[in-house]
Amino acid sequence: MANQGNDIRITLIGAGTIGLSFATFHLSHLSSPSQLTILDTRPDLEEYVRSTLPRFLPDAPISHINLSSSLPDAVRNASIIQESGPENLSFKKSVWGEVEKYAPKDALLWSSTSGIPASQQAADMEDKTRLLVVHPYNPPHIMPLLELVPSSQTSAGVLTRTQEFWRARGRVPILLKKEMTGFVANRLAFALLRESIHLVNEGVVSVEELDRIVETSMGPRWTIAGPFKSYHAGGGVGGLEGFFRNIGGTVQECWDDAGKLNVGEGWEESIFQQAKDQYGVVDLEERDRITKRVLDVVKEEKNRE
Amino acid sequence: MANQGNDIRITLIGAGTIGLSFATFHLSHLSSPSQLTILDTRPDLEEYVRSTLPRFLPDAPISHINLSSSLPDAVRNASIIQESGPENLSFKKSVWGEVEKYAPKDALLWSSTSGIPASQQAADMEDKTRLLVVHPYNPPHIMPLLELVPSSQTSAGVLTRTQEFWRARGRVPILLKKEMTGFVANRLAFALLRESIHLVNEGVVSVEELDRIVETSMGPRWTIAGPFKSYHAGGGVGGLEGFFRNIGGTVQECWDDAGKLNVGEGWEESIFQQAKDQYGVVDLEERDRITKRVLDVVKEEKNRE
Structure with a gap:
């Protein structure tokens, strides 16, 4: 080849x-x-x-x-x-x-x-x-x-x-079949980040609690099956269509009052400070070592099929 | 206790x-x-x-x-x-x-x-x-x-x-210190889902390609470190603040033209069909088995510290 x-x-x-x-x-x-x-x-x-x-x-x-x-x-x-x-x-x-x-x-x-x-x-x-x-x-x-x-x-x-x-x-x-600012991965991550900023800014959870929520739910879920596949599974025999039939109303409600804060609108100080206090300098070696093991496990399991 | x-x-x-x-x-x-x-x-x-x-x-x-x-x-x-x-x-x-x-x-x-x-x-x-x-x-x-x-x-x-x-x-x-429709996890996931729908609807990637993007990037990343911790690391010594100083402009651009489609606005048919054609019935046993192994690896590694 x-x-x-x-x-x-x-x-x-x-x-x-x-x-x-x-x-x-x-x-x-x-x-x-x-x-x-x-x-x-x-x-x-x-x-x-x-x-x-x-x-x-x-x-x-x-x-x-x-x-x-x-x-x-x-x-x-x-x-x-x-x-x-x-x-x-x-x-x-x-x-x-x-x-x-x-x-x-x-x-x-x-x-x-x-x-x-x-x-x-x-x-x-x-x-x-x-x-x-x-x-x-x-x-x-x-x-x-x-x-x-x-x-x-x-x-x-x-x-x-x-x-x-x-x-x-x-x-x-x-x-990618079309060029968009941020391409795909960053656009998706930034969309979730905006809602994250909103929820911390509203006082629902702290920076660290929000991270732990993602680490113990979507992170592992989306490592195995991306959002469409996950919700397609979540809809049971009805698939993604069934999912939206069941809870499309709730999805829309969450979209309706989703966070719309912009860069520079005053949320920064507290959130930056929380990140600094909580995480200091992140241990990238640890992060990369665990990430590699996770990816190896997924590869091994998916190759078993 | x-x-x-x-x-x-x-x-x-x-x-x-x-x-x-x-x-x-x-x-x-x-x-x-x-x-x-x-x-x-x-x-x-x-x-x-x-x-x-x-x-x-x-x-x-x-x-x-x-x-x-x-x-x-x-x-x-x-x-x-x-x-x-x-x-x-x-x-x-x-x-x-x-x-x-x-x-x-x-x-x-x-x-x-x-x-x-x-x-x-x-x-x-x-x-x-x-x-x-x-x-x-x-x-x-x-x-x-x-x-x-x-x-x-x-x-x-x-x-x-x-x-x-x-x-x-x-x-x-x-x-959670405040009640919001969808609580936190679903709100975050729905925010990313909305952008996912937008990008597929715009023809940038297919349903399956979008899922693979998430599975090979944010999924594993966020399993180890949630979004704030990840971007705090991404900002180097400047932390989350440094991250926004470096690429806050791009983040804002992505937010400015983020997907704003609503439930029932005509994107459904093609996306539901793609999910059905691509995934049929999702093997939940496989999903759960791999998820459990991933979570076990993360637990084991984090406990090493």
């Missing part, structure tokens, strides 16, 4: 948190760490990667990864170029302009952006067919989801090769 | 899905199945429990559970009376009126309702201090969450005894 085997060469542009998390993922799937190049213009790149990458991957074979500060060198032999740089349109446009000059003609070009459309990023490119957004759910070395958001010019072949790459590595690439 | 030991006697009113799921939970925590009574007026109660309870609990000791169709008999010695009957105010008012006549004065009275306030249910009772809503997340023999929703008359002592009962059994009772 495409993109597999010893000839694949991946170049990551940007050695921030997302870039190094992707590096971790790719290192677990490449035959040799020499197939990976990390491009970043920070002067202390090697020292920085040496001190930071082991947080994601304790035994990272750092001396075998190519570290580069020269874009032409870094992309010249790449089959995949994955950009996780600053969220800044002019940066991205200039990167892709350079990449186009030096990279092989059939290299796949992926941006991790959470908000700058591929069409805008590719505006100055001659060949706009190879670029698309491959938006991870952080951190990508743990979370299976990739939202694929092409421009209208991205070619079908590029989409297929991209999907195959991720599927072959046990990931879940979902192709 | 209160409510523990051999002298506790639980009477369940209503042998529907929620009632039998609670029966399953209680049977795993009582010293003897003879401490459990199930009250239901259906004429085939024994046959029905014999055929249905094993779906939740394969080796259910059915012959040792008290099955009753007489409310006075069923509640006479109960220390806890938990109602999971029809969602119908007059039914509930009449049940509590009868319970009050025959039950011990210090029995705890819990309703599993998802929508009828304790204050309304207790309207005709002489002693309104003992009744509160204990709303499970279905199915309660698997899911840890219980939303406790008292009326203004529920006594502090009753709340404490109720919280202690569930905590001692590894459950997560969360006391």
Whole structure:
């Protein structure tokens, strides 16, 4: 299949948190760490990667990864170029302009952006067919989801090769058929966050109580079956239709008086403070370790069928 | 501690899905199945429990559970009376009126309702201090969450005894400080569902793709850390405040054009059909088995700390 085997060469542009998390993922799937190049213009790149990458991957074979500060060198032999740089349109446009000059003609070009459309990023490119957004759910070395958001010019072949790459590595690439601000995952999470802010602001529960409610109900439920599947099951033999027949009235009532607070409307101070008092600095290692075990359990169980 | 030991006697009113799921939970925590009574007026109660309870609990000791169709008999010695009957105010008012006549004065009275306030249910009772809503997340023999929703008359002592009962059994009772339609968990889930309907209706993703997005991102994330904790972590050293400083603009943009479809506005047909075609009849046994393993893993990992 495409993109597999010893000839694949991946170049990551940007050695921030997302870039190094992707590096971790790719290192677990490449035959040799020499197939990976990390491009970043920070002067202390090697020292920085040496001190930071082991947080994601304790035994990272750092001396075998190519570290580069020269874009032409870094992309010249790449089959995949994955950009996780600053969220800044002019940066991205200039990167892709350079990449186009030096990279092989059939290299796949992926941006991790959470908000700058591929069409805008590719505006100055001659060949706009190879670029698309491959938006991870952080951190990508743990979370299976990739939202694929092409421009209208991205070619079908590029989409297929991209999907195959991720599927072959046990990931879940979902192709969005339309571009929306925030894509899908963030839009959904932000909708729930808005209602969360409303309920805490109304004094129904605290920040910590709201989190515990989600952790002990929807979190685990939606890990096994997303919202539609869950409510389809909840409707019994009538399915999702039966669910709405039974309690559509209550659903509508909740929608009617749902939270409509906006950013900057005065709810912030108390909620930010509660989060700070309650959580301090979150232990990401613990979070990621447990998340990985949960995902492994689900995979194992679903593969039993 | 209160409510523990051999002298506790639980009477369940209503042998529907929620009632039998609670029966399953209680049977795993009582010293003897003879401490459990199930009250239901259906004429085939024994046959029905014999055929249905094993779906939740394969080796259910059915012959040792008290099955009753007489409310006075069923509640006479109960220390806890938990109602999971029809969602119908007059039914509930009449049940509590009868319970009050025959039950011990210090029995705890819990309703599993998802929508009828304790204050309304207790309207005709002489002693309104003992009744509160204990709303499970279905199915309660698997899911840890219980939303406790008292009326203004529920006594502090009753709340404490109720919280202690569930905590001692590894459950997560969360006391809501205000009553809202749908309580907290359903309100949050319905907010995300509304945006889900919007995105499918806009043709961005299918029902099945949306579910897979949630299953591979927010589901596992929120199983470990609820939305506030997650975004507090996402803001780095700046916490939740830093998160909003960084991407509050995008959050607000997503809120500004969030889905506002209502029940009955024409999106139903295609979405119901997709759910039916995709999922048919959902395998609840599989769902519950995987959910239980996920919850066990999280518990084990969190207890390591």
